Amino acid sequence: MQAVSLSRRSALLGALGGAGALAFGSATAAAHPLRKPHIAVATNEPWGTYHVEPLLAEIASRRWRLTQLVPDLDGVDPETGVDVSTPGRFRHPDLLVLTGAGEWPVSCALRFPLSPLAASSLAYLGPERAPLARTVRRRLRTVTSSSRAEAKAFGGYLGVGRGRVRVVGSPQTDSLPRRAPEPDLVLVVTSVTRSDTGGNAPGTELLLAAAERLAAAGKRILVGLHPREDRSLWERYEISEEPTVTASAKAEAAIGIPGTVFPLITAVGTPVVGCVDAALSVPDYLLSVCSSTIGDPGEAVAAVESAALPDQRIITDAVGPVGGSAARLLDAWEGALFFRREPFHDRQHVGSEQFA
Numbered sequence: 001m002q003a004v005s006l007s008r009r010s011a012l013l014g015a016l017g018g019a020g021a022l023a024f025g026s027a028t029a030a031a032h033p034l035r036k037p038h039i040a041v042a043t044n045e046p047w048g049t050y051h052v053e054p055l056l057a058e059i060a061s062r063r064w065r066l067t068q069l070v071p072d073l074d075g076v077d078p079e080t081g082v083d084v085s086t087p088g089r090f091r092h093p094d095l096l097v098l099t100g101a102g103e104w105p106v107s108c109a110l111r112f113p114l115s116p117l118a119a120s121s122l123a124y125l126g127p128e129r130a131p132l133a134r135t136v137r138r139r140l141r142t143v144t145s146s147s148r149a150e151a152k153a154f155g156g157y158l159g160v161g162r163g164r165v166r167v168v169g170s171p172q173t174d175s176l177p178r179r180a181p182e183p184d185l186v187l188v189v190t191s192v193t194r195s196d197t198g199g200n201a202p203g204t205e206l207l208l209a210a211a212e213r214l215a216a217a218g219k220r221i222l223v224g225l226h227p228r229e230d231r232s233l234w235e236r237y238e239i240s241e242e243p244t245v246t247a248s249a250k251a252e253a254a255i256g257i258p259g260t261v262f263p264l265i266t267a268v269g270t271p272v273v274g275c276v277d278a279a280l281s282v283p284d285y286l287l288s289v290c291s292s293t294i295g296d297p298g299e300a301v302a303a304v305e306s307a308a309l310p311d312q313r314i315i316t317d318a319v320g321p322v323g324g325s326a327a328r329l330l331d332a333w334e335g336a337l338f339f340r341r342e343p344f345h346d347r348q349h350v351g352s353e354q355f356a
Contacts, residue, residue, distance in 0.1 A: 037337050038065040040085075040093030040115075042108035043122070044100035047075035049082035050227045051099060051122040054171035056081055058326035067093075069108050077227075087111050095337050099123065101130035101158060109136045118336045119158060120329060121145045123260045126281050127156035134159065141336035144329055146170040147263070147320030149285030166332050169325030172264055176322065177249035179269040186219045186304055187248050187270070188237070189256025190229045202277035203257040204233075209297035210255060210275060211237065217301045222247060224256070253307040255300065258286040258293075263318040271307035273300070285318045 039059075041052055049068050059066045067083045069090065070076055076084050087108060096115045098105040099122045109117055117139040137159055144166045145151040151165035188211050191204065215221050221237040224244030231239065240247040248254055248265040255273040256262075257280065262272050266289045274290040276282065287293065291307040294300055309315065321328075 036063050036065065037094040037334075038067065039095050039097060039333065040067050040069050040090065040108070040112075041097045041099065042069045042105035043098075044102035044105060044125075045123075045228070046071050046104040047077075048228060049077065049080040049084065052082050053080070054174070055326050055329070058171070058330055062330065064330075071104065095333055097333065098136065100125055101133040101136060103132065106132040106135050109139065116141045116336050118333055119143045119154075120332075121150055121154040124150065124283060124286060125154060125157045126283055127153040128281075129159050130157050133157065142166060142332045144168050144332050145320075146325070147285075147316075147318055149288070149317045150283075150320070153283045153285065167320055168328035168332060169321040169323075170264060170319070171326040171329060172245055172261075173267055173319065173322040174325050176264075176268055177246050179249045181252045181270070182220075182250050183252070184219050185222055185251045186214050187240075187244070187251035187254040187256075187265075188214075188221055188223045188234070189244055189254050189259070189261060189265070189272070190223060190226045190234065191257040191259055202279035203275045206277055206295070206297060207255070207257055207275045208233065210294065210300035213297050213300045214255070214304060219301075219304070222251065224248070224254075224261075226259075253291075253304045255304055258282045258290065262286050263289050263315070266309055266315050267319045267322060269309065271309050273303045273307055288314050289318050 043051060045051070047070055052066065052068055055066065065083070067085050067090065069087055070084050072086060073084065092112055093115050095118060096109060096112055097118045097120055098109060099120055117136055119140050121144065140160070143154070143158065143160060143164055145154045146167070146169055148167055151167055152162050155162040155165045188207065190207065211221055215237070223234045223237050223239045224247050225231060225234065225239055244261050245264045245268065248268050248270045251270050253271050253273065254265050256275060258274040258276070262274070263286070265272050271291045272289060274287060274293040276293045276295055289310055291310070292303045294303050
């Protein structure tokens with residue numbers, strides 16, 4: 001889940017430096033076509049570089065540069081392979097990509113008023129209109145999403161029509177694992193519970209209790225940790241060293257708080273059960289890929305044992321095109337860089353890619 005309420009507001013505003021920042025640098029409107037572009041990304045989870053990591057191979061193959069803008073370096077995972085910088089140390093981006101319209105990405109857009117903007121949904125956002133979206137909407141040169149279903153939610157979030165959102169697929173599906181389920185193995189998919197990065201995710205207590213019921217019923221629990229999750233909550237179980245999508249190939253079923261990885265897990269071929277708290281707002285397309293949802297831990301065992309994949313059309317609508325997604329995303333950014341304005345329309349099928 002990408003939309004969070006930042007608890008470090010002072011750090012964000014301090015990183016921008018005040019009104020004079022609007023004139024920072026001598027930004028040009030676009031990269032010169034003979035020079036490799038330098039892309040900056042600003043996300044609703046300012047210190048979370050994991051949404052950008054699946055793009056690094058394609059970025060390198062094009063010899064582009066990509067930097068994620070962060071309020072400070074203290075909150076960045078030291079093992080990340082993503083280049084990071086505070087805005088004050090960054091001259092100007094050839095293209096600034098916003099993955100949401102939260103406080104931090106919008107502040108970065110105001111910091112670099114002459115840089116062209118793109119909006120790309122790299123993690124799910126609810127369909128509710130973002131209050132700050134109007135600040136950047138007119139500057140957007142391209143808007144991308146992973147799937148038709150996500151495009152509807154992202155368009156509503158930004159306040160743009162679904163027809164303006166280009167469907168490119170999720171870079172995380174460019175190398176899906178081959179499914180080989182192990183008997184009685186259940187993948188528990190966590191969300192965010194660390195209070196310093198957005199507060200407890202509704203449903204965490206339900207998921208913890210559901211995991212206990214499953215373990216008591218003889219299921220082997222494998223935990224797929226969200227990158228910002230509190231690891232100590234789950235140390236009683238085996239914690240996967242692999243990314244959650246990769247780990248899902250070994251599970252008979254997955255259970256968790258519905259989030260970005262849910263459609264991707266179904267693309268692998270593993271059914272998912274959603275733990276839904278009354279305080280949790282989840283886009284309909286994430287619920288649609290669930291075999292079932294539970295609101296009581298006592299329902300967990302039966303739901304997991306009977307879990308099945310939804311209709312293939314539902315999976316395709318939620319996942320989008322599989323294969324070549326990182327390349328399609330960067331093609332869209334390249335069009336924004338060099339003023340190749342293409343008519344915004346729903347591109348669910350591009351070239352010869354395969355679907356989930």
